[in-house]
Amino acid sequence: KLSKVSLEEAERNKRQAFNDTPHFFLHHHKLCNYKGFWLSENVVTNVELLRDGFAPRPTDVFIASHPKCGTTWLKGLAFAALNRLLTLNPHECVPLLEVTLQGMNLSYVESMSSPRLLSFHLPASMLPTSINDVFSNCRIIYVCRETKDVFTSTWHFYQTLIESVGMKPPPIEDAFESFCGGVVPYGPIWEHVLEYWRESQQKPGKVLFLRYEEMIEDPRRILRMIAQFMGCEFSKEEENTGLVDKLVELCGFNSLSNIEENKHELIIDGNIKIKKSLFFRKGLVGDWANLLTPEMAQRLDEITQEKFNGSGLNF
Numbered sequence: 001k002l003s004k005v006s007l008e009e010a011e012r013n014k015r016q017a018f019n020d021t022p023h024f025f026l027h028h029h030k031l032c033n034y035k036g037f038w039l040s041e042n043v044v045t046n047v048e049l050l051r052d053g054f055a056p057r058p059t060d061v062f063i064a065s066h067p068k069c070g071t072t073w074l075k076g077l078a079f080a081a082l083n084r085l086l087t088l089n090p091h092e093c094v095p096l097l098e099v100t101l102q103g104m105n106l107s108y109v110e111s112m113s114s115p116r117l118l119s120f121h122l123p124a125s126m127l128p129t130s131i132n133d134v135f136s137n138c139r140i141i142y143v144c145r146e147t148k149d150v151f152t153s154t155w156h157f158y159q160t161l162i163e164s165v166g167m168k169p170p171p172i173e174d175a176f177e178s179f180c181g182g183v184v185p186y187g188p189i190w191e192h193v194l195e196y197w198r199e200s201q202q203k204p205g206k207v208l209f210l211r212y213e214e215m216i217e218d219p220r221r222i223l224r225m226i227a228q229f230m231g232c233e234f235s236k237e238e239e240n241t242g243l244v245d246k247l248v249e250l251c252g253f254n255s256l257s258n259i260e261e262n263k264h265e266l267i268i269d270g271n272i273k274i275k276k277s278l279f280f281r282k283g284l285v286g287d288w289a290n291l292l293t294p295e296m297a298q299r300l301d302e303i304t305q306e307k308f309n310g311s312g313l314n315f
């Protein structure tokens with residue numbers, strides 16, 4: 001148990017960390033542009049360490065995403081497909097490799113039994129080459145989301161986080177400019193999405209590319225697709241007992257956001273403690289309309305169209 005003094009100290013450190021932030025989405029570590037993406041300094045260190053120290057297994061499945069695209073939900077669905085159950089917050093079941101492994105203690109990940117479900121927010125070009133290797137056989141499931149909704153989700157997430165440490169969030173206009181310029185953890189989002197999109201086009205058996213909107217539209221179809229991709233499709237008997245419906249229900253917004261586990265905190269990026277409930281807000285498509293002005297919406301749409309032009313990817 002932490003003593004009162006150390007709790008106060010932790011609180012002070014957290015405030016200090018927030019004061020140090022150089023951008024409008026707030027991070028306790030400064031973001032730096034590493035190979036074209038904005039990452040916190042400790043993530044950059046971990047990218048290097050992972051490249052040398054991480055040994056993938058052929059049965060590994062990685063959940064990959066830009067933050068706020070539905071990672072929590074996808075982790076839940078994939079875990080439920082693999083184990084036919086879900087009892088904890090999905091972040092507990094599926095560790096985020098480049099962040100969870102502070103100090104690069106890989107022993108927990110190494111002790112996990114196969115098949116392992118692990119996750120990354122890293123862009124595809126930064127994954128350890130051993131994972132990207134076509135012969136490694138590990139698989140990647142990527143989820144993306146419509147950009148205006150990603151901004152909206154990101155804005156609310158950081159706003160709540162900033163207010164929780166007694167500070168004032170930045171004006172939304174500044175945060176919006178930052179996002180449009182790609183200066184957001186793991187941004188720019190467009191390049192992040194495109195890298196995985198191209199991988200999925202070149203190696204469809206290795207990378208499954210999903211969209212949050214299609215998960216919302218037909219979660220049963222997506223759950224079956226995930227299970228098939230991971231080589232653990234549902235049997236006729238399982239289908240007949242309604243297992244797919246049950247698992248979709250278990251991972252649904254209402255169910256996941258109400259589990260007891262969410263009352264506890266989760267440590268992200270080394271030492272920022274956040275309420276697990278922060279990963280559940282509305283879970284809707286199109287909520288941007290309640291936040292963005294028509295001009296902001298148009299600007300983001302134009303950037304998205306320009307960036308995705310010619311890629312075969314449409315939103």
Ligand code: A3P
Binds near residue numbers: 279282287
């Ligand atoms: P909103 O902020 O738009 O509500 P991530 O897990 O990548 O951080 O993404 C968070 C977003 O996914 C949030 O979007 C959150 O509400 C939504 N989400 C989390 N669990 C969900 C679920 N089971 N079903 C649908 N959306 C979910």
